[in-house]
Amino acid sequence: MALLIVTDDCSDCDACIKPCPNDAISVCDDLYVIDRLRCTECVGHFDDPQCLEVCPSECIIADPDFMETAKELQVKYESLHA
Numbered sequence: 001m002a003l004l005i006v007t008d009d010c011s012d013c014d015a016c017i018k019p020c021p022n023d024a025i026s027v028c029d030d031l032y033v034i035d036r037l038r039c040t041e042c043v044g045h046f047d048d049p050q051c052l053e054v055c056p057s058e059c060i061i062a063d064p065d066f067m068e069t070a071k072e073l074q075v076k077y078e079s080l081h082a
């Protein structure tokens with residue numbers, strides 16, 4: 001699955017953008033968003049999602065509307081970094 005930022009809890013601290021290896025996090029209309037088509041849950045780069053590691057507000061959760069298997073995340077990683 002991709003991850004999702006719960007915007008009501010987000011403190012706009014900016015900590016999550018740089019650690020993302022897929023450039024999946026951006027700011028749009030003052031809201032931080034994760035591009036579900038780029039988020040691999042850090043599969044292919046790290047053992048754990050880096051944005052979760054750095055988020056002080058614990059406002060990043062799994063996107064229940066975009067479930068993906070580990071294999072699908074690996075394929076997405078390979079597609080992004082071909």
Ligand code: SF4
Nearest residue numbers: 020039041042049051
């Ligand atoms: Fe980026 Fe990894 Fe967070 Fe997905 S889990 S948004 S790839 S840092």
